[in-house]
Amino acid sequence: xxxxxxxxQLADPATAASEKAIRTCVHCGFCTATCPTxxxxxxxxxxxxxxxxxxxxxxxxxxxxxxxxxxxxxxCLSCLACTTTCPSGVDYMxxxxxxxxxxxxxxxxxxxxxxxxxxxxxxxxxxxxxxxxLHLGRLASPLAGLTAKLPGGRRIAALLRTARGARPSxxxxxxxxxxxARRGRVILQGGCVEPVMRPEFQAATARLLTRCGxxxxxxxxxxxxxxxVHHMGREKEAxxxxxxxxDVWSAAIEAGDVDAIIITVSGCGTTxxxxxxxxxxxPDYAARAARISALAKDISEFLTPGLLPASKANPKMRVAYHxxxxxxxxxxxTSQPKQLLExxxxxxxxxxxxxxxxxxxxxxxxxxxxxxxxxxxxxxASLDALNAGVIATGNVGCAVxxxxxxxxxxxxxxxxxxxxxxxxAPKALAESRKQR
Ligand code: SF4
Ligand code: SF4
Numbered sequence: 001x002x003x004x005x006x007x008x009q010l011a012d013p014a015t016a017a018s019e020k021a022i023r024t025c026v027h028c029g030f031c032t033a034t035c036p037t038x039x040x041x042x043x044x045x046x047x048x049x050x051x052x053x054x055x056x057x058x059x060x061x062x063x064x065x066x067x068x069x070x071x072x073x074x075x076c077l078s079c080l081a082c083t084t085t086c087p088s089g090v091d092y093m094x095x096x097x098x099x100x101x102x103x104x105x106x107x108x109x110x111x112x113x114x115x116x117x118x119x120x121x122x123x124x125x126x127x128x129x130x131x132x133x134l135h136l137g138r139l140a141s142p143l144a145g146l147t148a149k150l151p152g153g154r155r156i157a158a159l160l161r162t163a164r165g166a167r168p169s170x171x172x173x174x175x176x177x178x179x180x181a182r183r184g185r186v187i188l189q190g191g192c193v194e195p196v197m198r199p200e201f202q203a204a205t206a207r208l209l210t211r212c213g214x215x216x217x218x219x220x221x222x223x224x225x226x227x228x229v230h231h232m233g234r235e236k237e238a239x240x241x242x243x244x245x246x247d248v249w250s251a252a253i254e255a256g257d258v259d260a261i262i263i264t265v266s267g268c269g270t271t272x273x274x275x276x277x278x279x280x281x282x283p284d285y286a287a288r289a290a291r292i293s294a295l296a297k298d299i300s301e302f303l304t305p306g307l308l309p310a311s312k313a314n315p316k317m318r319v320a321y322h323x324x325x326x327x328x329x330x331x332x333x334t335s336q337p338k339q340l341l342e343x344x345x346x347x348x349x350x351x352x353x354x355x356x357x358x359x360x361x362x363x364x365x366x367x368x369x370x371x372x373x374x375x376x377x378x379x380x381a382s383l384d385a386l387n388a389g390v391i392a393t394g395n396v397g398c399a400v401x402x403x404x405x406x407x408x409x410x411x412x413x414x415x416x417x418x419x420x421x422x423x424x425a426p427k428a429l430a431e432s433r434k435q436r
Pocket of ligand 2: 027031049085086
């Protein structure tokens with residue numbers, strides 16, 4: 001696509017990167033068929049190709065976008081399905097990230113929108129605040145139905161529904177020593193939302209890693225990886241989280257050899273693997289950030305089939321595997337989770353339209369509840385159609401989004417691998433069996 005940026009504009013590294021991405025797009029439209037918002041809404045402006053045109057015009061003019069442009073940029077899930085489909089290799093991820101920052105810096109949102117976004121940014125990345133908010137939300141959750149009927153109330157209803165089933169945890173994240181033959185040492189990322197919503201995911205991962213021969217360490221004073229605010233275009237806050245993470249992980253690396261930084265939330269993983277890009281122009285951080293990105297590994301990527309211990313139990317269970325977008329499109333990790341589950345003795349089934357997002361997408365399910373609900377319902381129906389005993393995924397947001405819509409227990413892949421190799425049954429599965 002031809003662009004018309006001035007040389008002054010191209011002196012800005014972010015604009016130069018965006019211009020390159022826009023120029024790479026040949027307008028072929030292959031991406032439209034795999035874009036969830038285009039599939040749902042059928043509007044070219046809600047397709048990757050249409051958004052690229054809107055972003056190009058917005059950045060070239062270097063002015064505040066119109067409310068219409070903001071609507072179509074806001075509706076993008078950042079699911080990155082378009083990057084899997086695009087034959088030209090358009091770097092849509094950094095383009096939409098840049099567009100969100102531009103919107104945030106130049107557009108004045110409504111008071112209600114600003115307030116909600118501010119509250120999400122000031123609560124979710126902090127486990128103790130998030131935990132307290134969930135407790136309050138649980139008390140108010142009976143009002144979710146009523147709230148949804150008020151003008152603009154669906155966003156609050158989405159928050160209350162999330163809080164309804166939550167049992168927030170404030171348990172301390174622990175490290176552990178390798179059992180059996182020691183292979184090495186890994187850092188297990190703590191993060192912010194997962195330890196509060198599903199602490200069992202990391203507990204299972206730690207057990208599994210120690211059984212594979214790894215000492216599991218926790219970086220002291222770790223915080224949010226920055227992903228949540230990054231996807232809202234709040235660049236200053238996001239980069240502060242990124243720099244803090246680079247500092248604490250670098251300190252843990254200096255304290256002893258580290259084979260990998262293990263991540264159990266694929267949404268975080270996509271951002272952490274991008275730290276090198278995000279801090280590429282910061283001379284104090286660029287090299288260390290690139291090192292952190294190189295060490296970052298999703299648990300299903302780190303556990304090669306040769307590392308996984310032999311199965312002790314054979315649960316002979318059919319697993320519906322939900323591939324999180326951040327894993328399959330963001331990190332291009334597609335076959336490994338299924339291979340590991342099959343090696344552990346599970347029968348793995350995948351739903352139709354597995355490439356389409358479940359609608360969770362960080363804070364998207366709160367900010368765009370209409371689209372998120374429709375995508376969540378479609379995804380859950382396709383998973384339920386597989387008649388599996390359990391649904392497995394690698395991202396806490398997907399687990400929360402899907403478990404709110406199905407009676408089938410939703411667990412992390414690591415919980416199933418832990419169970420098959422000597423650990424306890426996954427918590428959600430054990431609870432659903434007890435209820436029956
Ligand atoms: S990131 Fe997802 S929602 Fe956004 S344009 Fe690409 S495919 Fe569509
Ligand atoms: S598939 Fe790639 S090149 Fe084709 S329109 Fe979409 S983004 Fe542009």
